[in-house]
Structure formats: C-alpha cells, structure tokens
Amino acid sequence: MTENHGKSFRSVIVVAVVALVFFSGTFFSKNADASTSSATGSVTTSLLGGTLGLVTGEVGGVLSLVNCTLGSVLGTVDGTLKVVPAELGALLPVVNYTLGSTVYSLAHLDNTLLHTVSGTVHTLVPDLVNGVVVPLVGDVGSVAGLVGGVTGDLGSVVNGTLGSLSSATSGATSAVASTANTATHSTSGLIKRAYSANVASRLSSHHLVGYHARMAHHVRL
Known part of the structure; x- marks a missing residue:
C-alpha cells in the first residue's frame, strides 16, 4: 500500500511540473494568439484540477494510513496494558512461592549445617582428646620416667664410683700416714x-x- 502511494505521488509531481512548465511558457509568450491562450488556459485548468485531485487523494490516503497505523498502535498498547497487569498478577504468586521456598530451603540448609557442624565437633573433640592428647601425655610421661630412670642410674654409678675412689684415696692416705708414722x-x-x-x-x-x-x-x- 505504501509503495502504491509513493508511485502515485511521484506521478502527481511529474504532472504538476509539466503543467507548470507548460503554463509558464504559454503565459510568457508574447506571440500567442487568443485562441491558443484560451486552449492553453483550459488545459492548464484541467491539469491543475487533476493535480489538485491527485494531491487531495494522496493526502487523504496518507491520513487514512496514519490513522490506521495509530489505531493499530493504540490498540496494541491498550492490549499490552491490559495483559501486563494480568501477567504480573499471575507472576507475583509464583515469585512469592519461589522466594518462600528459597528462604525455607536456606533456613533448612543452615539448620542442617549447624547440626552437622555440632555433631562433628561433639564427635571430633572426644576422639581428638582420647586418640591424640591422652596417648601423647602418656608418651611424655613415659619418656620423663625413662629419663628419670637413666638419670638415677647415672647418679648411682657416679656416686658409687666417686665413693669408691674416695674410699680408695682415703685408704691409701691412711696407709701412707701409717707407714710414715x-x-x-x-x-x-x-x-x-x-x-x-x-x-x-x-x-x-x-x-x-x-x-x-x-x-x-x-x-x-
């Protein structure tokens, strides 16, 4: 439809240009006679009437097209405005349910994680104490007892050796003193x-x- 209007509008322009050129040439010609002027005026009048009729028809067609297009646009907008609230009304319960489910899931997950962590801590701490700390303390005590025993043995050996040396030295000194006496x-x-x-x-x-x-x-x- 738009292409046909464009062709008609171009035709009107061509006809109008030809008519104006013809009218101008006829009007400004000094040697034309009265009959020629009369015929030219009739032709010019007819051409101008046809041109005006074409222009009026084209303008009317354009206005009709614009009116139809605006009606379609307004109808689309009106339909969209009626559909959007309905869609929103249908969407809000879904969003509400989804958010509620998500919040409930997160809370349940949080509670589950807390129970899991608490159970792990309650299980891990006794296992850690009984399995690592207590044996480690026992091993430290055993090592301390072993070191104490070794130290006691060394002390006994040293004390015994020193006592023997002291006794031998005292005996030798007494013998020397007795011999000298x-x-x-x-x-x-x-x-x-x-x-x-x-x-x-x-x-x-x-x-x-x-x-x-x-x-x-x-x-x-």
Whole structure:
C-alpha cells in the first residue's frame, strides 16, 4: 500500500511540473494568439484540477494510513496494558512461592549445617582428646620416667664410683700416714737408743776415769 502511494505521488509531481512548465511558457509568450491562450488556459485548468485531485487523494490516503497505523498502535498498547497487569498478577504468586521456598530451603540448609557442624565437633573433640592428647601425655610421661630412670642410674654409678675412689684415696692416705708414722717411731726409737748408748758410754767413761783417779789416789796413799 505504501509503495502504491509513493508511485502515485511521484506521478502527481511529474504532472504538476509539466503543467507548470507548460503554463509558464504559454503565459510568457508574447506571440500567442487568443485562441491558443484560451486552449492553453483550459488545459492548464484541467491539469491543475487533476493535480489538485491527485494531491487531495494522496493526502487523504496518507491520513487514512496514519490513522490506521495509530489505531493499530493504540490498540496494541491498550492490549499490552491490559495483559501486563494480568501477567504480573499471575507472576507475583509464583515469585512469592519461589522466594518462600528459597528462604525455607536456606533456613533448612543452615539448620542442617549447624547440626552437622555440632555433631562433628561433639564427635571430633572426644576422639581428638582420647586418640591424640591422652596417648601423647602418656608418651611424655613415659619418656620423663625413662629419663628419670637413666638419670638415677647415672647418679648411682657416679656416686658409687666417686665413693669408691674416695674410699680408695682415703685408704691409701691412711696407709701412707701409717707407714710414715711407723717410720717416724722407728727413727725416733733409733735416735733415742743411740742417744742413750752415747750417754751411757759417756757416763761409763766418766765413771772409769773417776774410778782410776780414786784408785791412783789410794795407791799414792
């Protein structure tokens, strides 16, 4: 329909241009006679009437087309406006149900996760304590007892060794002291006997001298 209107409108323009050219040439010609002018005026009038009729028809067609198009658009808009609320009314319960289901699912999932975590913690902590901490403490105590036993054994060995060395050293010292004491007593006895013999010898010599002197005195007498 639009293509036909376009062709008619172009035809009207062509006819109008031809008519105007013809009218202008006829109007401005100085040598044309009255009969020619009359015929030209009739033709021009007819052409202008036809052109105006075509233009009026084209304008009417265009207006009819515009009116029809606007009616269709308005009808579409009106139908859309009537459909949208209905669609929204049908969609809202679905959205509401979907949101409610989602919230319920999330809450249920949250509750399930909490129960799972709580159960895991309640199970894991005793297992951790009984399976790891208690044996580890026992192992530490065993290692401490073993170290204490080794330390006690080393202390006994060291104390016994030191005691033995001390006893041996004390015995050796006592033996040396006893030997030195014995030697001192022996030496002292020898010195005393030698001194006594010397004294006795001196006394004997002195006694003999005195005896001989007395004897000589008696002999002289």
